[in-house]
Amino acid sequence: MYVLGVWDGHDAGAALIDGDKIVYAANEERFTRRKLEMKFPFNSIMGALAYANIKPTDIEHVAFSTTELTKTTERVFPYMREYYYLFRRRKIPQPRFENFRHNLKYTLTPIGILPLCNTISASYIARNLRHMGFRNFKLHRVEHHVAHAATAAFTAPFRKGLIITLDGLGDGLSGSISVLENGELDRRLKIKAKDSLGIFFEQVTNIVGMRELEDEGKVMAMADYSYPFDYESNKFKDFFRVEGTVLRAIHSPVKQFAMLRRAAWQMPREQFAYMAQQVLENTMVKLISNATDRYSIGDVAFAGGIFANVKANMRVRRLETVKHWYVFPHMGDGGIAMGAALWAAHELTGSSSFQFDAYLGHDYSEDETESIVKADRQFTSAREDRSEQAKHAAELINEGNYVLWFQGRMEYGPRALGNRSILAPSSSEAVKDKLNMYVKKREWFQPFAPSLLESDAGVLLEYDDKGADRYMTMTYIVRPGMYDVTRSVVNVDHSARPQMVEGENKLYMELLKSVKRHTGHGIVLNTSFNLHGYPIVMNPADALKVMKETGTKHMFINGITVTNRKGI
């Protein structure tokens, strides 16, 4: 029995489940090449069907999520959604009535689910599916935070735990606390949209001149460059109150924005970012600490966009009451299609545990890849056994080069995890600068992250036994003796956001082991395989385009070793 999950909002996408197996999941941005695409995910749905080799009529259950007033309005008037997308991504100039739009948005978005909106949204989703050839399917509506919670609960490595969601907002809520026990997910507490930590950080991002819903990670990174100061002197420390497990925002989102903007005028951007990050971390730590105490549960799983904040996650992990943790790797709204499908599958079959790995997207055969490579005379290519490619790539990395690494199924979620990655030595400042100059063009304060062998995590990092981080979901402090090894992947505060690699990606593990044979440590710089401002590459044609535009010399792609004649 197939269950298809569909999400048509920020970072739209689709996920396909068969029984308790997650068959496929991808986001629309990879197909349309527009980062965090918001349109109905026609391409992702077709991708899922093609991967599973089934027809639309084979799908009996479709799950979708989020029927709040503003989401429903966007479904009825899609040009509003497109306008917001273009505006948010700075593709069109700021309109004169921006203040009015901003205040209207934060007044209307906290309004939750209205019965009429359920009907209108369901009919919009069904109409699009019928247009694609779907027939006789049952439509399941899943509330936004139930979908987030399902991703964390049903893919977590433990069967009893506390499930906490925190985000901007969805269906009138900005968070929830549930208990997973005996295969059931029991919601104990809701956090209203008006009390949102996500809206707070979204507004801070906007005020420092960055793109809300996209650049929050940059704000977090910039905060590292402020001079530290005492929490008591933080002007925003009273913006939130935590009493037990109740989180309250003191001001409405509109008033909060006005206050933040006034304060930001009087201080450097990095200080403003630091203060906001401090409020976010301290509030999260207090809330989660109180929740683990109240329910006496130390195994905690998280989802929702707030948990993209890897620094705050590190603080949470350090809590004594947190014994084991898990962050669903596609924690933001990009994971909602998967959450809706998981919840519907859980309700239909009773299953509460679905085997998850991050490699859920498209794959391309060696023949297919080779024919695309050979069509362009700028490249020379040769077939090479993939194990040999791992060794060959490791040699080039150890010699100080960066390489493009494209193997197997595309990763699901925001991070490149060794299948669509750009890899470089972790110890070289020079290669980091080269990457930034020619390929990534990142803000100067944005760090790169490492992939490392899980067996080396304790040697390189202040690592505990609370759970391995396979998906780069939080930072760890690098051990003092390891600064030279991690020069290109460490933040100014000596933290790093690692992917710990074990058996789930054998080829990538081979590469790391080959690096280790030369250097003594199984660690590389791993950054996503994309052009600045674009989504991670999906297919070989996308990969060749990046290689060409960045003048990169070496690429290892599905058993084909490619050299760029014009590479530098």
Ligand SMILES: [Fe+2]
């Ligand atoms: Fe969300």
